[in-house]
Amino acid sequence: MAPNSGAFLSFMSQFIIQVNGSVYGSFASVSAFHFCQAALAQGHRIHKVFFYQDGVFNANQLTCPASDEPNLHQQWLTLATDHNIALVNCVSAALRRGIVSAQDTTENGLQSVNCAPQFTMGGLGELITGIEKADRLISF
Template sequence: MSKFIIQVNSASYGSAASYSAYRFAKAALESGHSIEKIFFYQDGVLNTNHLNSPASDEFDLKQAWIELHNQYGTALVNCVSAALRRGVLSESEAKENNLSQWNMQAPFIMGGLGELVIGIETADRLVCF
């Protein structure tokens, strides 16, 4: 079985890329493969905004990522630089920037590009969406 790193570069809504990344990750895990981590980069960090509120008849991609993590333990890592540029902050980043609000919560975590590079070294494949 293969070990994957999934890199998500597009926002939750506006294109099918993030949904395709989710479906690929779910199918890979269900087939017995492992995913080292899912790395949200560029506009992909918008997938992790807890203020996303899709209509009740739409697929909730943020919740789907959380359920994937809960079921398989897959790490969900935001690129901290890309997230901060797009207004996605964890509680610790909000405190560091003297802000009273944040919009990213566990199980999503912040990380740097170094985490992506280290993951690539240990994985068999990097798949970007």
């Protein structure tokens, strides 16, 4: 380790991100995504992005913008894979809005699945335990 790495680490923060805006139509999720990119580029850590309220629409794998537009859903998946970030939906907020995982489909007798498998369904408790673990919560 470089002699100054300790000093570098002391400036590093562990963030949890909360996204409350939809995948399209609100700028909240885009801003959250840009914040994540900037924070990671500066050496900070993001262990979890928690999607609440309309944020759960970011998990919709049927999101299908025109080819010359950004696909924010896909961008979240890529970021999460590249940086080992957990993408967690509030399951209650998601089910109310028709965002359903394979398990939800089975349990509720539904006919299709639209939640990308990279997004896990969790409770609000996952947000709280994430807040306890992180240095700072950033909400969008």
